[in-house]
Amino acid sequence: MAHPRLESLLFRIRDGLATVEEVQLARDWVRTDPRLPEELRSIADFVDDPEGDAAGLLAVLGADPLFGDVLREGIAAELEEASITAADVDEPWSWSRPLAAAIRAESGEVELAGPVLEALGSPSLPVGEAIRAESGEVELAGPVLEALGSPSLPVGEAIRAESGEVALWDALEPMLEGMWVSAMLDHALDEEAQRMAIRRLHGDPVARAQMTAFANLGARIRAAIEGEAGPCPYIWGAVAERIGVDAEEVAGWDGALFAAAVCAEAGTVDLVDAVGARVERPSMPGAVVELDGLPVPANRRFSLVTVAMMAAVALFLLGMPQLFRTANVGSPVAQTIAITDQFAAADEIVIESLDYGDDANVYQATGDQGALILWVDEGKTL
């Protein structure tokens, strides 16, 4: 059983104030106190060096920091085996053991849980010491760096207060492994950390090599993803359909409004002369040719003939006088042909514009009804 008064007896022995009876009582209690490792119970007999034995036992019990953390850590495992709970031990143990347990439980691979951070941020805890004691076993880097970047957080302040600049780096470095290299590569360190990292990088060829490797890795990942993914397919059509928009609709375009605006702007104009002038432009003779013989009708493709007819009728309506004037000046009379296909009535067709590429051959002939018929090369676009 534990003897709560053992420590006071040990203090008296250490200070040379204990009586022979008190030393004997302390010897008896030490032999049965489960807070002490078994081998210590028999070694500490208070015979050759009673003051030294008492001081050592007080340190082991955590009542006197004579040997500090090293001794405590050395016997921590044995205390564990002796089934001592955190509540049974003295104050210096009560914070570090659950903290260590929590950190170990959360150590995983990446991040610490909120409760541990809260514990770390508790102002009453010697955070720097705790982190140093636990370094190498856990990965505190993410939260710690985050805290460093946020001066208002108590964790960052506590670490700074505990460690100072150089010690801070020494304390963090083992935990960070090469994380600072990774973060530095991404320009993600805060000013203070960046300064320390640069200094470190100058004297550390391994870190420089690591940074280069990380940079190369990034470029390769990017190339691999883009290379395998290939070009992005057409997305807008499907998206437009699903959000109820015409994929070809142009924002802000209104045909009726546009026409009205043009009319209002133009006022009354002589369209016949205007269109005629356009038909007579210098590029036209190269594109429109008179036929000596009739080519194979291009109107086997209904759509093409329809378009051609639409074009023909429009030209007929709008520019026929001018066209005939042009065609009759110094040119042979156009060969007449018999129209066997049924086309739409001319007065049902309205052409707003007619454009075609320079490489298109446009053939014209006059039907026996006087209508102008145009054929356009198959495959060309009006």
Next chain:
Amino acid sequence: MSTAVDEKQLSREEDTAMVKAVLDGDSTAYRGLVEKYQNRVYSMVYGMIRNREDARDLTQEAFVKAFNNLQSFRLEASFYTWLYRIAMNVTIDFTRRRKRREVAGFEEGIASRDADGGIDEIHHRESPSRNLERKQLYARIMDALEKLPPDQKQVIILRELEHLSYREIAEVMGIPEGTVMSRLFYARKKMQKMLAAERDPR
């Protein structure tokens, strides 16, 4: 002289203008946002799932979802981080639903053709041996990427492919910046280890 920051700001203002236009009732303005970000979203999604058809569908899904939720978008925020977050969530939902999916092999016939069935220009230009070498390298890197835990994969894609800052990644993934930093580091270390192990198997 314009800086990267200026360009980013301009781009952001452009996004905001388009979002406003959509919110004001001009749905066709959304086309601008789709065409601006479709490549980036598609590549990002592909990096996560490594299947072209699924990547295309999920990219569409992300844009539709973003459109439908545009009312909830805060105009002072960054549209693309908001969009990436949606795309990531859509992708994560998909991978959760998917019990087992065949990884799209980088077969000659598939890899050499683009989405419209045309011949990939790079593939067409390169010699067959060099092309094969390139594809093998890509496949090795993608295999390694695929083995990363999803969280780490997300982080490394957002950083290496999209060049998002830690803050932006944190915003997209809804995690602290410190966690971004550690996840990215471990992802890089793992990738490095996997690729080195493959190069020097012992």
